[in-house]
Amino acid sequence: MVGSGGLLTRSGLRGREAELEELHALIASVARTGSGGLALIQGEPGIGKTTLLAEAATTARTAGFSVGLGKADELHRIVPLSSLAACVLHGDQPLLSGDAFADLTRNQDQRIWLVERLAEAIEARACGVPVLIALDDVQWADPLSRFALKQLPARLRTSPVLWMLAGRPDLAGPAEEIVAAAADGLPTVTVPLGPLSGAAIRQLAGDALGAAVDERVRHLLDGAGGNPFLAVEMLAGLDSTDVSGDLVPSTLVVGVRSRLASLRPSTLRFLQMGAVLGRRFGFSDAAALYGRPPAKLISELEEAMRSGLLDDDGDQLVFRHDLLRQAVYVDVPPSARKALHREAAGHLVAAGHQPIDAVPHILRGALPGDEEAVALLRRAAEDVLPVTPGLAADLMTRALELVPSARPLKFEVGEQAILCLTRAGRSREALSTGDRLLACRPSLEVFSQLQAALGGTLWNLDLADELRRRAESALTVGGAVPETAARLAALRALAMSRGHDLAAAREAGETALRAATAIGDREAHVLALSGLGEIAQNAGENAVALEHFAALRTIDSAFLPEEIVAHLHMDDFAVGGRLLRQAADNAGTTRQAMLLWAQGQHDLGLGRLDDADAGFVTMERLEDDVQVPVQQVNARVIRSRIALLRGDREAAREHLAAAQERLAVKPNPGNTAAVRFLEAVHAEADGDIGLAVETIRQVQQEGPFMRWRLLRDWVDSAIRMALRGADHALAEDLAAQAEAHAARNPTVPTATGIAAQALGLARNDLALLEHSAALLKAGPRPLVRAAAYADLGQALLAAGRKPQAAAALTRARAMFAESGAHAAAARLRSDLAGAGVRSGRAVTKQRPVQGWGALTASEKKVARLIAEGHTNRSAADLLVVSPHTVNTHLTSAFRKLAVNSRVQLANVVMAMPDTERTRG
Structure with missing residues (x-):
């Protein structure tokens, strides 16, 4: 018989010369250019993907690449990062040590942070030698590895890193997702593997048998359909000294059965236990499932290996090909498979494996009412929630299905499912789950717990009124334990932050904070402080908002971005910048996208338009990566304003369209007001002053509590629109708003300076405009200062004071130009000319687009x-x-x-x- 080592290593490469050449060319290109690349090898099981991938890895290694070659496993495809771990931990020079990799997965709680650390390790290696990372059976990659593989190729496209994936064709599978994510700017090739030609199959047979291939063998090989693995397995059943014997049946399962028929029943049973555990399995685990000590199964193991079905990699036993494992597995009756999977889960947990290792078997073997299985799913969901919230949500959804409706455990599991679904961004599914549970008429205590669990869901869905209604309903009916009551009170206050009566909201928040502090409930404390911070922000009370967000950050460092932005609202850019620098050193403990939002606000305030724009671009990309859009509407509004300041009308319109599109997803009052204001700005730029003024008026009427947040730095633009449209009442209303905001923030130069500027514009008061410029001179925001000097210069010019006008306008132009606001600087040209100043060409010079x-x-x-x-x-x-x-x-x-x-x-x-x- 031809055993597992009897075939020539290159036999699987017969007929693959063209495909090999394409992969060799890509390897050479990455080595020569120093840039990245990606290859996808696709084909049906047994068609030769693994052999081709291994040959490519050998070629790359010979060419000086550092090679990481791994294989995803069907039964491990939910274990976070297990697939990518196979690539970065193996090889002659692993990209990461086992301890370093364990630290990555143990010490972090964000997918983006983890991917960045992996990118750093790969990039550092690629600085010395080109790197190949190859993953076989990518169709079974775990969710976290899939997430990483969608980010890393593009992130590392400027380094000599080549990614090779092999998998089965699937238009909606992981491989296609990864290729699509990397397609922009990364050389990508797809290598489809079809059936081998008859000539190639005959060559392969000659390699295997070492003899001429007669007519009977050729007839046998026709049944392989050009699949090299099936052909090899058929040939493995032939006696090479008697090729004239009976033919092996033409299907793999029957072929493997014929080979298994010669094994002892105990060996066959051992193989079946291994097949239940997966393609790779531990000897002791299979023995435990068999029900015998490992020492009693040595002879069975040896016979299984002699049969050519198993290999031993030193740590685990491995079926030589997954098709072999499947052929053994399908011979186990379905009902027995289910029972064995359930038993396997219990053995794995008893042997000290993590709950997530047992979960694949739970999913295949658990029956309704299995509370032990439910407990395992819950533990696994809790473990993976920080890195793969989508998987945690799937596990909890399954756990909920396993609990009979009549049992109280249903509500406990349901509450955890709501939290996981919300964390995964599946808020509508979470709300539907909660409402189904509430329809089951739980006790008042459980009713309150479920409503509290749905609080974050409703907030994410921008259903503030519904959140308040539910929280008040649960508090009214009573029955809640103190912790739940405190959380409901805090959620009520948070919901009220979006209402019109902010005084009542503040009182509710302070009451909730006292209750949370008294009982020592951390979640209630966080919710209460968050609500009070939101209320203070919406009321325009900057110092109070800072106090609450600073206190919130001491409890949970993830809220550092909110504290940073609160410092910026106080014009304290020094502390804001220091906190940003600290956050850069501890990025794994905060929300990356929100931190970039804070950085963008910091750069925008300091007039660094280019850096601010880059920050918001990065923030949006990270929010897209984790599929949790929070600030995308506001970021696009700001980017559109930046583009207008630069003079890029086309980009400004694109950002407006993107903001409008994203508003449909998150139509909360703040987002709506921001987009409406931007529409007014664009209407003015297009010459439709009537539409601009009407839109500003709508913003004022529809969301008075949002006025200061929206127009804090832009109220001067709104007043100019109103005055151009001869709506002096609107201009006075806007100025009064700015004045009221300054009264709430008397120590903030930007607030007091803008108030004076607004009143000066509305009343055409030169003295107020001079006072505004003096106040803002002490502030940190150059664009705000530039706008004030521009207004002052124009007023001085109108008053006939040309020398003073020239000085003010020149300062405004210089500040606009230094920030990159070239269009704003150019708009001052006629005023400067009227003041007797010639416009310098360098002031309004635009950057080229290339070079x-x-x-x-x-x-x-x-x-x-x-x-x-x-x-x-x-x-x-x-x-x-x-x-x-x-x-x-x-x-x-x-x-x-x-x-x-x-x-x-x-x-x-x-x-x-x-x-x-x-x-x-």
């Missing part, structure tokens, strides 16, 4: 550092920004310079004059 001159200052800094050999992480540390932001700058620089790798970028930088290359 070194097209790069922003930050992009140039990043380009210089990368050209010096820095990684994204080390460049981020030097620039005191996040690696995500560095990646955004680098991607933009690559596009503008038309380069594809760090090597090419270095060549461009080194070709620059010394003064430009070394400039800080």
Whole structure:
């Protein structure tokens, strides 16, 4: 018989010369250019994907690549990061040590943080040698590995990192998702494997048998349908010394059965236990499922290996091909399979495995009413929730299905399912689950607990009125334990933050905070402080908002972005910047997207338009990655304003359209007001002043509690629109709003300065405009200061004071230009001419769209550092920004310079004059 080692290593490559050449070309391209690439090998089971992938890995290793080769496993496809772990932990020089990898998965609670750390490790290796990361059977990749593989190829496209995936064709499968995510700017090839030709199959037979292939064998091989693995398995059943014997049946299952028929019953049973456990399984686990000590099964193991069905990799036993495992598995009756899977789960847990390792068997073997299975699913969901909330939600949904409706456990499991579904962004499903449970008429105590659990769901859905109604209903009926009552009270206050009576909301929040503090419930405390912070923000009470968000951050560091933004509202950019620098060192403990939102607000306030825009771009990408959009509407509104300040009308309109599209998903009052205001700005820019004024009026009427939040820095623009439309009442209303906000924030220069500016515009009062410029001179916001000087200059010009007007307008123009607001600077040209100042061409000079001159200052800094050999992480540390932001700058620089790798970028930088290359 031809055993497991009897076939030539290259036999599976017969007929694959063209495919090999395509992969070799991609390997050579990555090594030559220093840029990334991705290859997808697709085909049916047994068609030769594994062999081709292994050959490509050998070629890459010979070419000097650091190679990580792994294989996803069907029964491990829910274990977080198990698939990618197989790639980064194995090989001659693993990309990560086992301990380092364990630290990654143990010490973090965010998918984005974990992916960035993986990217850093791979990027660091790629600085010395090109890297190949190859994953076989990608169709079974676990959710967290799939998430990482959708981010990493694009994130590392500027480094010599080649990704190779092999899997079965599936138009909606993981491989297609990964390729689609990497398609923009990354060389990608798909290598489909079809059936081998008859000639190639005959060559393969000759390799296997070492003899001429006669007519009977050729007839046998016809049954393989060009599938090399099936052909090999058929040949493995032939006696090479008597090829004229009976033919092996033409289907794999029957073929394997014929081989199993010669095994002892005890060996067959051992193989079946292994097949239940998966393609890879522990000897002791199979023995436990068999019901015998491992020492009593040595002879069965040896016979199974002699049969060519199993290999031993030193740690685990492995079926030589998953098709072999499936052929053994299907011979186990379905009812027995279910029972064995359930028993396997129990053995794995008893042997010390993590709950998630037992879950695949629970999902296949548990029956309704199995409370032990429910407990395992709940533990596993809790373990994976921080990194794969979608998987946690799936597990809890299944757990809920296993609990009979009549049992009280149904509500306990249901509450956990609601929380997991909400965390996964599946809020409507969470609400539906909660309402079904509430329809089962639970006790008053459970009723209150479920309503409290739905609080975050309703808030995420922007259903503030419904949240308040439910919280008040649960508090009214009573029966809630003190912790639940405190949470409901805090949720009620949070919901009231979106209402019109903020005084009542503040009182409700303070009451809720006292209750939370008295009973020591952390969740109630967090909710109460969050609600009070929102209320203070909506009331325009900056100092109070800062107090609450600072207290909130001491309880939960994830709320650091809120504290940072609160400092910015107080014009305290020094503390805000310091906290941002601290956050960069502890990024795993906060929300990455929200931290980028805070960074963007910081840069915008300091007039760094390019950096602010890059920050908001990065923030939106990260929110898309985790599919939890929070600030995308506001970010697009701001980016549209930035584009208008720069003079890029096309980009401004694109951002407006994107904001309108995202508003349909999150139509809360704040988002609605922001988009309406932006529509007014665009209407004015298009010359439709009537529409602009009407839109501003709607914003004022529909959301008075949102007025100051929206127009805090932009009220001057709204007043100018009102005055152009001859709506002096609206202008006075807006000015009064700014004045009231200043009264609430008397120590904030921006608030007091804008109030004076607003009143000066509305009343055409030159003295107030002069006072505004003086107040804002002490503030940190150059764009706000520039606008005030522009208004002052125009008023001075109208008063005939040309020298003073020229000075004010010149200062305004310089500040606009320094921030990159070239269109705003250009609009002052006629006023400057009227004041007797000639416009300098350099002031309104726009950046080109391609070449070194097209790069922003930050992009140039990043380009210089990368050209010096820095990684994204080390460049981020030097620039005191996040690696995500560095990646955004680098991607933009690559596009503008038309380069594809760090090597090419270095060549461009080194070709620059010394003064430009070394400039800080």
